[in-house]
Amino acid sequence: MLELITLKYKKKFAMQYKSLFLLMAISALTSNAYADNKFMRINLLSDTSKIYNIGSIKACYVNNSCITTSLNKEINLGIKQNGDANYIGDIPLASNNQLKSLEFIPTNSHFPSNVNGRISLDIPLKIDPLLNYQALVNLKTLSSNLQPSSIAVSPFRSEFQNVFYVPEKDLNIKLKSGINLNIPANALNKPQIFVVSENNVGEKIPLIDIYPYLKLNKNLTLTLPQETVGSRSTFASPGYSSQIISNTTSTFRESSIKIATRAATAQSxxxxxxxxxxxxxxxxxxxxxxxxxxxxxxxxxxxxxxxxxxxxxxxxxxxxxxxxxxxxxxxxxxxxxxxxxxxxxxxxxxxxxxxxxxxxxxxxxxxxxxxxxxxxxxxxxxxxxxxxxxxxxxxxxxxxxxxxxxxxxxxxxxxxxxxxxxxxxxxxxxxxxxxxxxxxxxxxxxxxxxxxxxxxxxxxxxxxxxxxxxxxxxxxxxxxxxxxxxxxxxxxxxxxxxxxxxxxxxxxxxxxxxxxxxxxxx
Structure with missing residues (x-):
């Protein structure tokens, strides 16, 4: 088993290397409106495939203020596989505040099936004015409607691959590079959004970063595509494997994997x-x-x-x-x-x-x-x-x-x-x-x-x-x-x-x- 340890990471500004949180505090003091057009992308997972009405979403904050966004659409919330989810729209976020809950409010009383109900975050989300966010809301059937049962949130950036995980199902997804990522069911106790970035650093496989960095109950597996482990690949050599196995999400690269599977280097x-x-x-x-x-x-x-x-x-x-x-x-x-x-x-x-x-x-x-x-x-x-x-x-x-x-x-x-x-x-x-x-x-x-x-x-x-x-x-x-x-x-x-x-x-x-x-x- 390979376990890569990621060192703690500091975020600093240039010059005096001030904490990003200082800028966040300054930005929050200068605006009580939306956080510079920052948004939260809403994604839904359901246990049934059917057309449902999505009315309004009310986002409420720890200071008891709320912002209601009307989506008013009918959408087929099909059962998604392999790390995907149903994207339904974006809602604006308020700065100088902490998001505590989302509530789905039906707006079409004549529609037979609706998404209806409120879900609270385990820990209120402090809105960083430099970031956009995304939410994964897991829905369960209640009579003819769906109601939220769990939620996960994370920062959002469009160039990265978002992988939506729920504990009830194995996650088996092919990354953009062709490498297969598997996270077993019950590897975590709660839903999670993993943000995956892949970068070509001149090695046989790209540098893969799976964030956030979490300890898993069961090992994840990265399986390299067949062409990667052919006669030209170091992974075909004795002592190497076509799979990377880890009990944490982390940063993985070929060179660090190879050195981890060999005996420790004798020289500094x-x-x-x-x-x-x-x-x-x-x-x-x-x-x-x-x-x-x-x-x-x-x-x-x-x-x-x-x-x-x-x-x-x-x-x-x-x-x-x-x-x-x-x-x-x-x-x-x-x-x-x-x-x-x-x-x-x-x-x-x-x-x-x-x-x-x-x-x-x-x-x-x-x-x-x-x-x-x-x-x-x-x-x-x-x-x-x-x-x-x-x-x-x-x-x-x-x-x-x-x-x-x-x-x-x-x-x-x-x-x-x-x-x-x-x-x-x-x-x-x-x-x-x-x-x-x-x-x-x-x-x-x-x-x-x-x-x-x-x-x-x-x-x-x-x-x-x-x-x-x-x-x-x-x-x-x-x-x-x-x-x-x-x-x-x-x-x-x-x-x-x-x-x-x-x-x-x-x-x-x-x-x-x-x-x-x-x-x-x-």
Whole structure:
């Protein structure tokens, strides 16, 4: 049995990394109306196949206010199989409140069969103004009508696959990738909406995230399609299986599954890098695009994606887009770094440093750069007076250097790219992290014309101090921490390696919109 453990996941804003709940509180104080057109999608499951009248739905809150939405439709509530449900419509949600119940009210007294009755949530749902929601209401027959017997709610985002589970039935569904998901009857005691996301990360199977993360009474099974376990697949090798079995819903990927089924690795990430660094540098020099992905530390601590950049052939650039033609240089449009996948001459990228402004929950929001940022020799942002920043410099002759400055300061001549951070990980060979645990991205370089981009794997966290020996084993005496939390992102060879999972994917999708990426450009 495979049981993957998902580390706790923090949701943070850029800059001061304020909790999302602070924004929720502020938004709630500024509006007592609907939560910025936020809605709840209503889905029904019934134990009979018949046409029923759906009249109005009254949503009531803990402050005893209610909002009634008229649907007034007749619908065949057929018995659904394989994780599906009957979608009947959306209802608006009120902000600054907590939803406690839904009531179905018939509006056509002449119709022979209606959905009628009230159902309360076990725990009132605090309406987050950044999210939409969905409800699964399980109905039971009462005379000629149907009445609600149980309810499950979850966040809703249209790009993800929603799987509706009720304890009375086995759930057996084919995911979009062709992988079959089975959750037995009575694996849970209550109905549940599982939100499944699948992302291509360059492995035989996609990264699969099944949220929320729950302990099950009976094991779930993921069965790989036949073509996945053929002669070309590692799962056909001795010691591997065409099935993944787990007693929790979680994040599953091929590489973590393989390492979980083998004996524990005998070497640490640092030891592996130290033993192979010279060979890797030679290999890097021979690659066509001047890049080399180091995957050996993705499934062992500190759980980092690492991409090496050959600076003799490949530049490191900042890509920041002004918010508007009339905006100052330091006001930029927030975009996910995945927008740069497929751009000619760009093969890898990592998120940059923090910003002030919008949350990055949607593409095109506004942000103001913080610290020192230079793009293509053009100064976009300088540090505020008296603020210390440790700066990564990339010059026109492909060399790099590092400088601790107090803003503002005069940038060096022939500078192509500059990024400043308030936190260094390695400074002049000495460890200098602050000891904060989260998802992190980081960048470092050495005197051999090599730059390393690092970013946390999906669902993992790391103490920034633990990144220091990794950079040191790469012979890099200087490295800075970039933005972290849900901002941490990296792509390589047109693949987004660490898409967001868990609760964060509802706020930001698979990648948060950020102020700028650092890109390899050849």
């Amino acid at each position: 990430c640092q030891q592996i890098i130290s033993s192979n660094i010279n060979a890797w540098i030679q290999q890097l020099r021979g690659t066509a695009n001047g890049l080399l992905r180091i995957s050996q530390c993705e499934n062992i601590p500190p759980y980092m994606h690492i991409v090496l950049v050959d600076n003799t052939r490949t530049k490191v650039i900042v890509a920041a887009e002004k918010y508007s033609a009339n905006s100052p240089n330091n006001q930029v449009k927030l975009l996910p770094i995945t927008d740069y996948i497929g751009v000619p001459r760009v093969k890898s990228g990592i998120n940059g440093f923090v910003w002030d402004g919008d949350s990055g929950s949607s593409r095109g929001q506004q942000g103001t750069l913080i610290g020192n940022v230079v793009s293509g020799g053009r100064v976009l942002s300088t540090a505020a007076p008296g603020k210390n920043y440790y700066n990564f410099h990339f010059f026109n002759n492909n060399t790099t250097n590092w400088q601790l400055t107090q803003g503002p300061y005069n940038f060096p001549a022939n500078l192509q790219t500059a990024v400043g951070s308030s936190t260094s990980i390695v400074k002049n060979g000495a460890c200098s992290g602050q000891g904060n645990t989260d998802r992190w991205s980081a960048i470092g370089s050495n005197n051999n014309y090599v730059t390393a981009m690092m970013s946390s794997t999906s669902g993992s966290e790391v103490n920034d101090k633990d990144l220091c020996p990794i950079f040191q084993s790469l012979t890099m005496n200087n490295a800075i921490r970039l933005d972290g939390g849900p901002s941490a992102a990296i792509f390589w060879d047109n693949l987004h390696l660490n898409p967001l999972v868990g609760a964060s994917k509802f706020y930001y999708g698979t990648a948060r919109s950020v102020a700028y990426p650092l890109l390899s450009y050849k």
